[in-house]
């Protein structure tokens with residue numbers, strides 16, 4: 001099927017399945033939804049699996065779209081995104097959830113201007129003492145919450161028609177608090193209905209294993225889960241989760257200096273364990289309207305002083321890995337094949 005035929009088929013598919021059905025809905029025939037529409041998984045190409053264009057850490061109670069200066073964000077981000085295209089990156093997964101500054105119209109404008117394919121998300125972020133959750137996270141049932149997210153999946157976000165390409169949650173450390181566990185069950189319901197991949201920002205290894213347990217109780221296989229920030233675990237649980245089939249996302253390369261040593265060690269451990277085919281990479285770079293780092297509020301990079309976002313993977317990590325004997329095929333696995341498989345909507349259910 002050529003691209004045009006595919007896009008037409010995908011559009012028909014998403015319309016035809018709006019009402020939902022027992023076996024699922026709106027999987028777009030295995031297509032991947034970007035902020036400019038569906039694409040074939042094969043067209044994702046080299047993909048950064050966890051980045052941010054703009055975030056606002058003020059908290060759900062005060063976060064409003066008006067706090068993001070979209071023009072300033074556009075002008076600041078665009079040169080960096082163009083540079084990514086020059087590095088051969090074709091796709092970027094923008095992981096900023098609703099209530100933390102998600103700005104999908106800005107993402108579409110940046111995608112059109114840079115040529116970079118960008119994915120956005122539905123879902124809520126429960127980490128950091130539930131500061132980023134709306135009140136209904138406590139009062140609504142898991143099914144009601146799933147419906148809220150499915151509404152964005154079906155009809156688009158904030159009246160823009162832009163649909164999410166994945167579901168994003170955030171949880172703290174394990175064992176998971178009751179609200180976090182409820183959100184994981186709601187995410188499982190969305191996965192059962194749509195086949196969409198579940199990105200879960202996760203505090204530690206215990207929380208990751210808790211998430212896998214909850215998903216299994218809901219009939220969802222670990223392969224539906226991307227364990228975001230898996231580098232918070234020193235190693236053993238990463239391997240365990242990967243062996244269970246979950247995706248292990250090593251995605252904060254730019255955020256801490258020690259990652260320059262830790263990331264190659266983690267990747268060597270996965271290579272030895274035979275689990276490199278479950279590992280994903282990214283920087284977790286971005287800009288903060290209201291920061292969570294030492295620079296605090298203001299238009300800075302998470303307060304970590306990084307003036308060259310989305311670069312260190314290419315200028316530091318990949319050369320380090322090549323020096324340690326990782327082949328170009330290994331690097332393609334991490335940056336092309338694994339993202340393609342992880343992002344393709346597919347019902348990953350326990351039989």
Ligand SMILES: [Zn+2]
Nearest residue numbers: 050052095284
């Ligand atoms: Zn992030």
